[in-house]
Amino acid sequence: MPHDFNQRIIEEFRAHHGRLSGPFEGARMLLLTTTGARTGTRHTTPVGYLPDGGDRVLVIASAGGSPRHPDWYHNLLAHPRVTVESGVFAYEAEAVVLRGGERDAAFARAVEADPGWAEYQQKTDRVIPVVALHEIAKAGPPEVSADSPGEAIRLIHDVFRRELALVRAELDRGNGSTLGAQLRVICLTLCQGLHNHHQGEDAALFPQLADRHPGFASARERLVREHERIAELTGELRRAVSTRDPAAARAEVLRLTEELEAHLAYEEEQLLPLLEAAVA
Template sequence: MIDNYGFTEFQRQVIAEFRANGGKVGGMFEGWALVLLTTVGARSGLRRTNPLGYLEIDGQPLVVASAMGAPASPAWYHNIRKNPMVTVETGTETYPAIAAIPAGEERDALFAEVVRRDPGFGEYQAKTTRTIPVVTLHRVEPGADRVRGLGDFLVESHDWLRQELTDLRRQLNADPAAIERTPPGLAQELRTHCLTFCEALKEHHTGEELGAFPMLAQRFPALAPALAKLSEEHAVVARLQAEIQRLVDGYRPGESDPAALRAELDRLAAELEAHFAWEERTVVTALNAMGPAPEF
């Protein structure tokens, strides 16, 4: 039986041979398709590299957290539950990726295909009561020539909302005294514009709460705390929206104070920009890994 030190030394030798021979390894791994997966330690924060069996199913690279049927999942799997950003080495290339954890029917279908190709994984599953996870690896591709993903669509939606809010503020800020001199027609235009913006923002956040966020939390457990915080921010933004809508609906040219409305719009703009920026840093890469953007 190999002790922890012996196993670690064995892994080092496999990694060295893999890197020296363009991904080819002899001995017990001869003929296997392997990758080196580098994760960030959930507790240590240090980079950890593991040689793993590698498959591609319908073009999707994946690895399996079998630990040869051990009762507990391997350490690298716990690492990606804390931080899904990984580095993949195939022997011919090295690239950054984000690791996702499919669940339910999707996981079962992938695992069935894994077992069909390599029955040994079915034997590992038979040895343990835990459901062996399948982990899909999604290349993080910078550059304009990559496929436009769901994360890119999110940024485009944010940019549209940013522009709508900018236009709304411009109606008040182009000339601080102008709104005092405007006829009721412009006040109605302001109400209509505000209603359009607020309804679009509400729909955007509702879609995230009911669709995108639960989906991301399931596939990328590390994102769950950040997604919960983003949901809390939605409530703050909703309260600001309601106050702005109240001020706009109650605005009367020549009677109401435009400064109060400008101040609330400025506050909403600052809150939203901070929210959008953090949301984009947090979820865009993961959303892009989920699939392409919708076509309209």
């Protein structure tokens, strides 16, 4: 993409915490910052990504089917340590180029989810690389691009709301006979993300708030019960995904959406005043 076009996307992405308008509205995008192979200068590029479970995401060096690999790919070959911005989270990652069967399987999943990837491959003689970005673990809570703890909670909640909306749309676009491999990975990644978020709240955030605000006790009990309920629902979604039945998966996604939306609304109602008071 031309530099000016890229820069406009980067500015909109950062200003709206990962939300984009126009042709990229609703797309899974991230900002990838690499170190120049020859210059050592840092370069930021908007790229599409695929959730891949655990601590990694996949990016594809398609360059729209160009005969040449994109500059960011050459950069990470020389300097695999990169920075990833999701719009809400920012973290350091190690870039690993997938090889052989692992690359082919990942690319096939991408094509199944979006045939446009196959069109790019048909336009070029090069084998389009697939790169895994492995988050480099660090102590403490994740780095959230927010100005206050309350805003951080809202933004994290919006990540789950947005992802569920994307999953529902992707299920609606499916062929109706089976659940695609990449969509299965996306559902499982969502389930794991909810588990990690709620585990962090139960273990760290809620005890801190309870120590400072004794009146939070009853709300905490309800929130913990709701976390247990969400865990039951994500378990049902995992089971539905394992059957590869899109109708069963969609039913579970709708159930999860309804109950999670109610939970997030109640949690924001209870937590945000306490979190904002702490920084007032």
